[in-house]
Structures are given as structure tokens and as C-alpha cells.
Amino acid sequence: MTTDVIAEARERLFVRAKREGLATVGYDVLDSPIGPLWVAMGPKGVATISFGREPSGHELRRLIRLFGPGIVPDRRRTAPAARELDQYFAGRRRTFDVPFDLRGITPFQERVLRTTSRIRYGELMTYAAVAHRAGNDRASRATGAAVGSNPIPIVVPCHRVVASDGTLGGYGGGLDVKRYLLAIERTEVPAGGWPKRGSPREDLRS
Amino acid sequence: MREVAPARTPARTFGELLERHEREIFAYALRLTGTRADAEDLYQETFLAAFRAWPPPRRDNERAWLYRIATNRAIDGARRRRGTVSVDDLRLAAPERDGVTVLDLANAIRLLPAGQRAAFVLRTVEGRPYREIALTLECTEEAARVRVSDAMKKVRAAMR
Numbered sequence: 001m002t003t004d005v006i007a008e009a010r011e012r013l014f015v016r017a018k019r020e021g022l023a024t025v026g027y028d029v030l031d032s033p034i035g036p037l038w039v040a041m042g043p044k045g046v047a048t049i050s051f052g053r054e055p056s057g058h059e060l061r062r063l064i065r066l067f068g069p070g071i072v073p074d075r076r077r078t079a080p081a082a083r084e085l086d087q088y089f090a091g092r093r094r095t096f097d098v099p100f101d102l103r104g105i106t107p108f109q110e111r112v113l114r115t116t117s118r119i120r121y122g123e124l125m126t127y128a129a130v131a132h133r134a135g136n137d138r139a140s141r142a143t144g145a146a147v148g149s150n151p152i153p154i155v156v157p158c159h160r161v162v163a164s165d166g167t168l169g170g171y172g173g174g175l176d177v178k179r180y181l182l183a184i185e186r187t188e189v190p191a192g193g194w195p196k197r198g199s200p201r202e203d204l205r206s
Numbered sequence: 207m208r209e210v211a212p213a214r215t216p217a218r219t220f221g222e223l224l225e226r227h228e229r230e231i232f233a234y235a236l237r238l239t240g241t242r243a244d245a246e247d248l249y250q251e252t253f254l255a256a257f258r259a260w261p262p263p264r265r266d267n268e269r270a271w272l273y274r275i276a277t278n279r280a281i282d283g284a285r286r287r288r289g290t291v292s293v294d295d296l297r298l299a300a301p302e303r304d305g306v307t308v309l310d311l312a313n314a315i316r317l318l319p320a321g322q323r324a325a326f327v328l329r330t331v332e333g334r335p336y337r338e339i340a341l342t343l344e345c346t347e348e349a350a351r352v353r354v355s356d357a358m359k360k361v362r363a364a365m366r
Contacts, residue, residue: 002298005232005242005298006228006229006232008246009228009232009245009246009249009250010224010228012246012250013249013250013253013254016250016254017220017253017254017257020254020257020258022220022254022257022258023220023257027221060218060219063219064218064219069218069219069220069257069260069261070219070220070257071219071220071221072219072220072221072224073221073224073225
């Protein structure tokens with residue numbers, strides 16, 4: 001059986017499934033310089049980007065909880081996100097126009113990730129600063145966990161969040177990937193650490 | 207989401223079900239209908255019915271469930287189909303077993319009513335055990351044997 005025959009049949013199946021409200025999420029595996037990315041597009045925008053060829057069990061459960069079982073391979077649906085990601089990796093895109101859908105996480109996680117989504121291309125923010133802007137100064141550790149739970153990395157740029165001591169902190173895709181993304185954006189963590197809020201270094205700069 | 211879960215765990219999404227089984231279901235549909243256009247209709251109807259009836263029944267495996275849906279749809283839809291066979295199309299899903307040619311299959315599609323055709327395809331072309339054929343046709347193993355044997359007699363008679 002040739003792949004083309006199946007692919008054509010599948011495309012027409014999805015038209016009918018979508019019309020009936022049966023296909024809610026379309027996904028595809030994209031090739032990227034940081035390896036394969038599993039990208040899922042829901043009714044309101046990008047719902048998941050997972051490092052690798054498949055989502056984690058946890059992530060898939062979130063999608064099923066939000067959108068039901070109608071999660072189907074559908075390259076046409078993910079094409080706008082794929083195009084923007086390609087441009088980003090090629091250094092030709094600084095912001096994403098494709099909408100994203102952060103539902104299915106806790107309100108705190110959502111606040112943290114909305115703050116994260118506003119960090120501009122090429123800029124960095126510490127976990128503490130994200131916690132502050134998300135309205136909870138003391139929740140730095142919880143903020144780290146919330147950033148780490150980001151279901152839509154790259155588009156919601158959690159790679160721009162780093163530790164106060166100048167180290168990169170963590171990253172779901174691995175620190176090499178975080179470094180790579182920051183290199184695309186020509187961003188480096190300052191040597192000797194990231195100035196803490198209220199620290200002498202910040203006083204010197206202001 | 208290929209091979210996300212071992213084949214014995216139930217598919218969690220339509221996509222998993224599709225990626226696991228769509229090729230064999232399309233091939234089965236082609237072997238039952240004889241043209242690519244009819245096979246595509248049957249493939250669509252089968253998966254749409256499966257999606258609508260989600261989740262797959264717990265008591266048997268999802269593959270048997272899909273084959274049963276496809277077979278029932280083929281029997282229901284037999285009157286609507288155009289009744290022609292395209293040998294070129296059939297070559298896309300050529301028989302998996304030695305001793306059966308594309309022409310045997312073309313004859314079977316032309317001559318046999320849908321239920322018997324399903325029995326012929328499952329046994330002669332796909333080499334399924336009678337237990338599985340009975341499950342697909344929703345009959346006893348004995349009845350499945352009779353259907354396969356009747357079908358083979360008809361096809362052989364036509365070859366003479």
C-alpha cells in the first residue's frame with residue numbers, strides 16, 4: 001500500500017471528522033535543528049510542543065482532558081506553526097503570530113507562563129523576576145516548576161528564564177537546547193552571574 | 207505518535223488508533239470493494255464510525271473491532287457500490303499469501319456477496335485464523351469455515 005494513497009484518504013477523512021466535530025486537535029512531528037518536535041494544534045491555537053517524536057503521557061492526558069480523544073495526525077493544521085518555527089530557527093522571526101492555548105494548567109502556572117510569554121526576543125529574566133511579575137515574590141521555586149511545566153516551549157519562551165546566579169537553570173529539552181535557542185537570539189548570560197534585584201550591581205547600573 | 211504504547215494497550219486517541227491500523231484497514235477495504243474509490247469510502251466510514259462509537263469496547267481488541275465495523279459497513283453498503291473491480295487498484299493491496307492471485311481476488315469480489323467475500327478475503331488473502339474470522343463476522347467458527355469453503359468453491363468454479 002503506497003503512503004500517498006493512505007495520505008489522501010486520510011486527508012478526506014479529516015475533513016469529514018472535523019465537520020462532525022470529531023477531530024479537535026491536529027498534530028505533526030516537525031524536524032528542527034534541536035531534533036524532532038511534536039506539535040499539536042487545538043481549536044484555539046498551538047496547544048503543545050513536545051521535544052521528541054511523541055508527547056509525554058502527562059501532556060497527552062492534558063490534551064485528552066481538554067479536547068477529548070479526537071487528536072489526529074494532521075500536517076495541514078500544524079503548517080502555520082511549522083512555518084513560524086522554521087523561520088525562528090533560521091533567525092528570521094522574533095515573535096510568533098500563531099496563537100497559543102494555555103488552558104489545562106493551574107491559574108498560577110498560567111500567570112507565570114503569560115509573564116514568560118512577554119519576555120522579548122533576545123532578553124532574559126530571572127525566575128525571581130518572573131515570580132515578582134506573576135504577583136508572588138516569594139514563590140521563586142514554584143515559579144521554576146511552573147516555567148518547567150510549560151506545555152508550549154519556544155513559542156512561550158521559557159528558555160529566556162534563567163537563574164539569578166547566572167547559570168541557565170533548567171530546561172525541559174535539556175540545557176544544550178536552551179543554550180542553542182539563546183544563541184539563535186544572540187543572548188548570553190552575563191559572565192559572573194545575573195544581577196539580583198536590589199543588588200549593588202543593579203544600583204551601579206541605575 | 208507511532209508506537210506510543212504497546213499494541214495491546216488500548217489506543218488513547220483517534221490518532222493512535224489510526225496510525226496503528228489505517229494501512230491494514232485500507233488494504234482490507236480495497237480487497238473487499240475492488241476499487242480505490244470504494245475502498246476510500248469504506249475506510250472513511252469505518253474510522254468515522256469508530257470515532258463516533260469511542261472508546262473501543264474493552265472486551266475485545268481494537269483491531270477486531272475495526273475489522274468488524276469495516277465488514278458490517280461493507281455488507282450494508284454493498285448495494286450502493288458500483289460493482290466494478292479495478293485490477294490496477296487491487297494491485298495496491300495485492301494478496302499477502304502465496305497461491306492467491308490478484309485475479310482470484312478480482313473474481314471473488316465480482317462473484318461473491320459481501321459477507322462471503324469478507325470470509326474469503328480474511329482467510330484466503332489475509333490468512334487469518336478461523337477464530338478471528340468468526341469474531342469479525344460475528345458468527346461461530348463453524349459457520350465461518352462454511353462461509354470460507356462456499357466462497358472458495360464459487361471462485362474455483364468460475365476459474366474453470
